[in-house]
Amino acid sequence: MKILYKTSATATGGRSGVSKLDDDSFEVNIVPPGSKREGVNPEQLFAIGYSACFDNAMLLAAQRMKLAPTASSTTIEVGLAQLESGGYGLDVDLYANIAGLPEADAHALLEAAHKV
Structure with a gap:
């Protein structure tokens, strides 16, 4: 690395x-x-950082794939969870809004952004 x-x-x-x-x-x-x-709280800060990073990954992936969405945004929901083992964990849900692309291209873009 x-x-x-x-x-x-x-x-x-x-x-x-x-x-x-x-x-x-x-x-x-x-x-x-x-x-x-x-x-x-730390979960809010994590959500801010994760959403900015993933949104930037989508922009980079779109450029590499020669796709031109008209707009995009990423929302991250972060939850604090109590684990059965007694410890704590995070529950993270990612929501991306991609405008101006066919659905298949938008899905491919999300997969590519995840790899970035």
């Missing part, structure tokens, strides 16, 4: 603390899901 980019972040205080990028370009208050305090 060839590393193309690497970043780092530090969290203090877990789900009731602060997380920040180590280059000081972004800092956020972390709160538990459903909290009335100002901030975001």
